[in-house]
Amino acid sequence: MKTLILLLTLIAGPLSAQPSDSLRIRSIYDEALARGQAYEWLRYLSKQIGPRLSGSAGAQKAVDWTKQLMEQQGFDRVFLQEVMVPHWVRGAKEEAYFRIGKQKTAVPIAALGGSVATAPKGVEAPVVEVKTFQELRELGAEKVKGKIVFFNRPMDPTRLNTFEAYGGAVEQRANGATEAARLGAVGAIVRSMTTAQDDNPHTGAMRYGTGVPLIPTAAISTNGADLLSKSLKENPNLTFFFRQDCESLPDARSYNVVGEIRGSEKPEEIIVVGGHLDSWDLGEGAHDDGAGCMQAVEVLRIMKTLGIRPKRTIRAVMFMNEENGLRGGIGYADYARKNNEKHLAAVESDNGGFTPRGFGIVGTPEQRAKAMRWKELLAPYGLHDIGPGGGGADIGPLAQSGTVLFGFKPDSQRYFDYHHTGIDRFEAVNPRELALGAASMAALVYLIDTYGL
């Protein structure tokens, strides 16, 4: 048996895990669970800074504070990287109701990011409800013109991974207004992207197609959507009213915040670990994505605290503007290209601060296979789901240069309860789940640094 193990070790070569790796990884988890800092940092970011939509004062405070935080950690270099970002503001709180005869029934809505305002007095019109763009097109301009289109296709609750359910529904939010405007609609209302049944509207980015009128669009809570749908069946002629005064201002100056520990052997090879610093304006952006940012800083802190001197340069990047422009992610990749930086790998946490389940990998089959050899070391920590998958929006632009991308995959069941709402608050984050995520990312970064890809 010993001979066999020796033989396998020789065959596997330097890429295979060494016995000491399991001890090292254990020490990473111990540090995160017993003395982790990410949770208290997230408390500050959520409670003292709060919402930080691109271009807002909150976003600027978050830039200043995370730079200071990383400097206090004694990282080898901390710097800002300028990007120009869209600057959309919600304005006054939205108002919405549907009217049957003289009776008005209020429903909770939130303007979608990027939407135009309604007229100051609001817009009121009859409603056509559809589940798909196909259904809308079949109705045709005759039945849509002058109306408000109500997109009401729910996320599929039977998908185990809620991100797949989101992927199957989110086109309504992103492109619904454009599809409706093509047929002469005067507004678009979209069922919130969540499997939860409640009164929280979920905002999020939308974009207007070219050559169509810019009509106002908002998300309605799932309870509101169900009530509207039921009422429409009973009263097809009801009218829907909404008012919002959101606005797109000129692009604003902002920053990615970068901190690094310089590599001892191959400092020119960079491993990025990051999240996005901007958030929607309704809550505190605790899960989306304060969690990922604080976990990224925690990865570097853990390495420093445990005396792990990486061979390669490890960089924590707080990307700006993932939510409504991705300027930070694009700008970072541009910066890397211009400076001839070699990015070996990038790890992003942007799926919430929940219990870790694995990592999705974007890379060549050989690179994926190398990373999947680490499964055995990571499975004891509940990381079973390691294989091909999405990386992350912010790190996506690095793929063009051959960087291997890793998307952190926490348990997805609760994420869309909070996503883009007023309840994405610090209280929704569990300290152990957050810490386990940071430890999982640190363990992966340690393995990438030690064995390459």
Add this chain to the structure above:
Amino acid sequence: MKTLILLLTLIAGPLSAQPSDSLRIRSIYDEALARGQAYEWLRYLSKQIGPRLSGSAGAQKAVDWTKQLMEQQGFDRVFLQEVMVPHWVRGAKEEAYFRIGKQKTAVPIAALGGSVATAPKGVEAPVVEVKTFQELRELGAEKVKGKIVFFNRPMDPTRLNTFEAYGGAVEQRANGATEAARLGAVGAIVRSMTTAQDDNPHTGAMRYGTGVPLIPTAAISTNGADLLSKSLKENPNLTFFFRQDCESLPDARSYNVVGEIRGSEKPEEIIVVGGHLDSWDLGEGAHDDGAGCMQAVEVLRIMKTLGIRPKRTIRAVMFMNEENGLRGGIGYADYARKNNEKHLAAVESDNGGFTPRGFGIVGTPEQRAKAMRWKELLAPYGLHDIGPGGGGADIGPLAQSGTVLFGFKPDSQRYFDYHHTGIDRFEAVNPRELALGAASMAALVYLIDTYGL
């Protein structure tokens, strides 16, 4: 390749999973996720009935309601099974503070289940803080007599599985008062069994050893414990005061509630799926263990709804009195023995309504190996942790008769945030996580019924 698969199928024989099993399991999850009932049932049990400590009016209401619920589901047989249970009552809300000079600092406590009251005016005494029973014994009677012993060993936060951390600390709660009384202490205060840092005291069962004075004992919140510990370092002579008027009344009549679907081929072989219906008195017993009870009923509902006619008899059992006596579990096993019932397997859910991770199995190596062949069918649903492990307190007594036990293992990170506190409420349960647990249990029961053990 086809030949190889055929060969493997022949070797594996009838125990191996058939292709249709994966479709059947998929339909179980679809039903639970899209049309699951467990969450709304749990809402009723938590909000309309609430706490249901053995012997209380709430426990009786829960017995009546779950019987009615199972009858409404049209199960083949629903019946009550009488057991006599301990009847402990908390009485008036406890009061506690520590005193330094004239300054009193209030701290949150909760009497431990089974504890005696203090004198009506309370008890006040100097404090000795210890981490272990060994440490206490080394102090000896001289330093302990007349004092209140403060057991302050935290649950180990570095254990990935919080139940292991609990196992390493809970002797303080169960036996602390006895150990303290042996050395002449007048009271015992125990750090709450949780890794959370907050103001919620966690109650739970304790027992008095024979031949020692019955001294009052209570749990103190973790924030309270840290404050007391810190204050003791600065003021070793501070005194601690607490008052509680809890009481053990004569045993009360209660019931296990049992519902079954009769097997079509081997009705005499029984598969139990269950949870415990009693709860502590402070919260709503939502995770502990309303979740497990409603999941068990949901397993039978799903089978009925999908037209799965089991070969064996499937029984949902709501056990009474897991928290402070286990009379229901013991009584059920007695009943089975007296009636010569053959229990093939028993599945218990008593670790909260969180995202499923696996099952712990108690059985012979051969039985475990059979069950572990189903891993491949269950892994797509996140059930990776299937192997030797604990079954469950209520089903434990069945093991003597050779029943194979399965303990449902959901993710454990949040369980001890709520366990035995006032915040174990319906709001702490996520509907998807609860539904996934019910589906996982139903899938396991389906496989046991189809292939035996």
